[in-house]
Every structure is written in C-alpha cells, then in structure tokens.
Amino acid sequence: MNRHKTSLQQGFRDGIPIGLGYFAVSFSLGVAARNAGLNAFQGFLASLLNNASAGEYAGFTVIAADAPYLEMVLMTLIANARYLLMSCALSQKFSPKTSILHRMLVGYDVTDEIFGITIARPGMLDPYYAYGAILIAAPCWAGGTALGVIAGNLLPVRIVSALSVALFGMFLAVIIPPAKKDRVVAVLILLSFGASYLSGILPGISGLSGGTRTILLTVVLSAMAAILFPVREEKEQHDA
Amino acid sequence: MTHNIYIYIAIMGGITYAIRVLPLTLIRRQIKNRFLKSFLYYVPYVTLAVMTFPAIMEATQSPVAGVAALLAGMLAAWLGAGLFPVSVLCCAVVFILELFLV
Numbered sequence: 001m002n003r004h005k006t007s008l009q010q011g012f013r014d015g016i017p018i019g020l021g022y023f024a025v026s027f028s029l030g031v032a033a034r035n036a037g038l039n040a041f042q043g044f045l046a047s048l049l050n051n052a053s054a055g056e057y058a059g060f061t062v063i064a065a066d067a068p069y070l071e072m073v074l075m076t077l078i079a080n081a082r083y084l085l086m087s088c089a090l091s092q093k094f095s096p097k098t099s100i101l102h103r104m105l106v107g108y109d110v111t112d113e114i115f116g117i118t119i120a121r122p123g124m125l126d127p128y129y130a131y132g133a134i135l136i137a138a139p140c141w142a143g144g145t146a147l148g149v150i151a152g153n154l155l156p157v158r159i160v161s162a163l164s165v166a167l168f169g170m171f172l173a174v175i176i177p178p179a180k181k182d183r184v185v186a187v188l189i190l191l192s193f194g195a196s197y198l199s200g201i202l203p204g205i206s207g208l209s210g211g212t213r214t215i216l217l218t219v220v221l222s223a224m225a226a227i228l229f230p231v232r233e234e235k236e237q238h239d240a
Numbered sequence: 241m242t243h244n245i246y247i248y249i250a251i252m253g254g255i256t257y258a259i260r261v262l263p264l265t266l267i268r269r270q271i272k273n274r275f276l277k278s279f280l281y282y283v284p285y286v287t288l289a290v291m292t293f294p295a296i297m298e299a300t301q302s303p304v305a306g307v308a309a310l311l312a313g314m315l316a317a318w319l320g321a322g323l324f325p326v327s328v329l330c331c332a333v334v335f336i337l338e339l340f341l342v
Contacts, residue, residue, distance in 0.1 A: 021324035028327075042245050049253030054288055059252045063245060072248055076255040079291075082284035083256070087263035100265055107261030113323070157301065158342070162335035164299040165309045169323075169330035171288040172310070176317035178285070185285050192289035200294060214290050221286045226278035 004128040011117075011132020018113045018133065019140035021170075025053060026141045028166035030148015032057055036064035040149040047145035051109045051138060053170060055080040056145075061210050071212060078215045086115040093118065093125040102127040109134040112174055184229045192221055305337040 026047055033043040038060070050056050058079035062072045087110050094103065106118075106127050114133050118125055152160055179186035199205045199213045208216070297306035309330040316326050 017324075021322075021327070024324065025327055038245060042249060045246075046249045046252060049249060050256045052256055054284075054291060055252065055256055058287075058291060059248065063243075063248050066243055069243065069247065069251055072251045073255060076252050077259070078283070079287055080256050080259050081280060081287070083260045084263055085280045085284075087260050091264050094264070103264040104261055107257065107264045110260045110264075158335065158338060161299075161301045161305075161338060161342075162331045165296055165306065165313075165330040165334050166327040168292045168296045168299070168310070169313045169327035171292045172313040172330075173317045173321070173323040173326040175285045175288050176314055177320070180318060185282070188282060189285055189289045192286045193293040196290040197294050210295075214287065217290045218283060218287045221290075222279050222282040225282040225286075226275050230274050230278040231281045 004126060007126040007129040008132040008135075011129040011134075012136055013132070014117050015114075015133030015136040018117070019136040021113070022137055022141040023144040025166050025170045026144030027148040027151070028163045029053060029056055029060075030145040030150075031152040031160055031164050032060050032148075032167065033145060034149045034152045036060040038063065038149060040146045043149040044142050044146035048138065048142040051111055051141055052080050052083070053167060057167060058214065065210065067212075074215050078218050082112075083110050086110050086112075086119075089119060090115060090125070093121075094127075095124040098125075098127065106130045109138055111137070113137070184225060188221065188225050192217065195221065300334050300338070302338055302341040305334045305341055308337055309333045 029047070030040075030043050033046065033056075038046065046056055046059070050059070055076055058075045059072060062075050065071075087107065090106070090110060091103075106125075109130070114130065114137060117133060118130050121129060148163075155163075175185075175189055179189055195217050196213070199208075199217060200210075205213065205216075293310060296310050297303040300306040300309070312333045313326050313330045316329050321329070
C-alpha cells in the first residue's frame, strides 16, 4: 500500500509540468471548439472524455462542418490511431497480474506525454504512478479547454490569433524530433504538408470536407510509406 | 446544425477510449504483421502534418504570420525544444508579427 502511495506522489509530481503545458495548449483547443460552435460545458466534456489534442481538434472540424456521424467515427479512428500503438507498447509494461480494472483506468489517459513518462519508469508499471499524473493532467486539460471557449470570446482578436497556433506548435513538437532521427519520417512530413496544401486547391478533391481529406491522405501516404519503407523492430520500439 | 453535438462528443469519446483500452486489456503480445506495424508507425506523423499545414495559415489573421510560426516551431523542435516552449514560441511569433502585419 505504501509503495502505491509513493508511486502516486511521484506520478503527481511528474504530472505537474505536463498539466501546465496541457493548460496552455487546451486553451487554444478551446478557441477551436468555440469556433466549431461548442459551449464551455461541451468543450469541457469533450476534453474530459478524449484527452487528445489532435483527435479533438479533428473532431471539432467535423462538428464545424456538420458532417455525418460516420465521418466522426473515421476521423477519430485515424487521428487517434497512434494511441493504439502506444497502448500496445504500454500493455507490455503491465505485470500479467495487473487487474483489468487497473488497465481500464490507465487506458483513460494514454496521451503522448503520460505515455512518455510511464514507459520511461523502470520495471513493471505501478498503475498508481499513472493515476498520480492523470489526477493533475486531466483536470488541467479539460479546464483549459473550457476556459478557452469562455475567454476566447473576451480576449482581443490579436491574442486569440496568437493563441490559436499553440496547438500546431504542439503538433510540431511531436512530429519534428523523430524526423531528425528518421529521414523517411522527415520526407513524409514535408510530403504531407505539400499533399495537404494541394488537396485544398485541386479541383475534385478540394470539394471533399477537410476531415475526409485528412483521412484519405493519412491512409494513402502512411500505407505508401509502410510498403516502401517498412520499419525495423528496434525503430518501432524507440518511437512507439 | 442538423447533428447533435453531444452525440458527436459521445462518438469521439467512445472511440478514443476503445482505441486506448482495447490493446491494454486484450493484446498481451506485440503486433507481428510488418505492414500493420509500419502503417501504425507512420500514421501519427502524416495526420499531424496534414492537419498543421495549411491550417496554421488559416488560423491566424495574417497567413504570413502563420507560416512564420510554422517555420519557427519546426526549427525550435528540430533544435530540441519541448512541447510547451515550441507552443509558446509559435504564439509569440504570431503576436509580434501581427503587430506589424495586421
């Protein structure tokens, strides 16, 4: 029991900088939620239930477009597919004795950052470590989103405009460091920028909704890269 | 708006949770299929890149400020800056440039 208490405290401590970062980024997500027509409670709820920056942002674009529910299903699957990989890796960190309840609770908040600190723990994962981090990170995330929806209305346009790129900054901080180590990823990112730009102006494909275009481009480009440059074991271990 | 926002949120939340929890509870071994593994490895980079550009130009008042934030963020992340510093830098670049551009 004492061991769990220590893990909980350590998780909470490691979760504080994560929570602070989340607060700032989710504020910008709240601005996007407001633009999509969500109120503060709906933004809070979406963040509390999702804990996913890219996934929520993608979802808000679907809501803004008033697109079919099926598009939301596909969009969420694609935008959050990386959590599938992370959870696969994280499942190897659990002792086989870890109960299904613990697994279900930890699964609530497998984000890039919380995955990062939990996978870096030596030995088997004590779920209480993850709970400590979640206890501070999740409220910051949901609270920041709600505040973004509210204050996005009150702040000057100049400030909102500046804050609206915080989310993109976070995306860049996630994708660029691996590009440094893996040239295929670097080229793929530049290719994705180009394809995304072209798909917005070319006749035919530009008529599709932004969400559908994201799904199409992701599936096509990732499949192409997977066929041409299949990953080796150790690479997958590093970045999972 | 013909669709219900709460249904959208429920779909988002339900699927996101399933994606995270199913591997944790069901899959006890590593995925073996090489294509599937490679595909899943590349997916996050493509999705995030596609969603970042050109959207970052449309999020700001001035598209030039958006592009500048993109380049500054890429450079900072390349040089090893973390999530929070990169985000703050992007915001600062837009704020300062738009003092002159807008």
